[in-house]
Amino acid sequence: MVQDPAEERKHRSPSYREVTDLGEIEADAYIVATGSSPKRLPIEGSDRAIEAIDYLLDRKKVGNRVVIIGGGLTGCEIAYDLKRKGKEPIIVERLNDLITTPNLCLANSSFLRDYFKANDVPVYLETSCKQIADDHVVIIDKENNETEIPCDSVIVSIGYDPKPLAKKDKNIYLVGDADKVGNLRSAIWGAWKIAMEI
Ligand SMILES: Cc1cc2nc3c(=O)[nH]c(=O)nc-3n(C[C@H](O)[C@H](O)[C@H](O)COP(=O)(O)OP(=O)(O)OC[C@H]3O[C@@H](n4cnc5c(N)ncnc54)[C@H](O)[C@@H]3O)c2cc1C
Numbered sequence: 001m002v003q004d005p006a007e008e009r010k011h012r013s014p015s016y017r018e019v020t021d022l023g024e025i026e027a028d029a030y031i032v033a034t035g036s037s038p039k040r041l042p043i044e045g046s047d048r049a050i051e052a053i054d055y056l057l058d059r060k061k062v063g064n065r066v067v068i069i070g071g072g073l074t075g076c077e078i079a080y081d082l083k084r085k086g087k088e089p090i091i092v093e094r095l096n097d098l099i100t101t102p103n104l105c106l107a108n109s110s111f112l113r114d115y116f117k118a119n120d121v122p123v124y125l126e127t128s129c130k131q132i133a134d135d136h137v138v139i140i141d142k143e144n145n146e147t148e149i150p151c152d153s154v155i156v157s158i159g160y161d162p163k164p165l166a167k168k169d170k171n172i173y174l175v176g177d178a179d180k181v182g183n184l185r186s187a188i189w190g191a192w193k194i195a196m197e198i
Contacts, residue, residue: 045132063152
């Protein structure tokens with residue numbers, strides 16, 4: 001999972017140390033597995049939004065009516081969680097379907113789609129968020145129609161970018177999300193491949 005090393009790890013483990021430069025440590029080979037960081041939404045008011053990971057780690061609280069920007073697996077699981085807590089999630093997704101993550105178990109994605117339909121969770125497909133204000137967001141559909149949605153909070157869940165501490169080199173290997181954002185399986189398999197290579 002993505003974490004802010006400075007914020008999260010220091011108080012969890014006294015031995016945690018943030019590496020800022022590989023030169024700090026002498027070694028024959030370096031495996032960089034520094035994970036990923038959330039993509040930023042380049043729109044007006046984006047600083048008002050809460051990152052998905054901050055909601056999931058309970059670092060930030062949300063109000064009752066919550067717009068979730070990004071209907072991938074994480075965004076949909078957050079919407080499901082909010083609905084089960086009695087809140088009013090609203091999903092805004094720029095593609096024409098929810099949860100387009102490849103190789104995902106169909107039972108999971110179908111369940112979430114059906115759950116949103118059965119429980120009247122509003123889902124706006126082929127729609128982007130244009131602006132985030134204090135008490136509403138402005139969304140825009142593929143025909144350029146703009147709609148204002150009143151809300152108390154906004155959660156952004158639009159994916160992650162690799163955050164490698166160093167570039168690949170002769171003795172520098174990138175593993176997991178630091179190389180390519182994936183999942184636990186891709187991180188573990190990638191690590192095994194590199195371990196065999198070294
Ligand atoms: C919300 C969310 C839900 C997910 N759910 C699933 C799921 O259900 N199933 C699944 O398979 N995958 C899931 N994933 C993906 C999975 O969590 C990642 O693919 C996996 O954790 C990547 O492992 P990693 O070791 O590459 O990076 P990370 O797990 O991100 O670990 C990177 C580590 O490096 C540390 N670090 C970073 N910079 C430094 C530094 N400069 N110095 C020292 N330490 C540093 C960080 O503190 C962190 O501990 C999810 C991801 C997210 C964001």
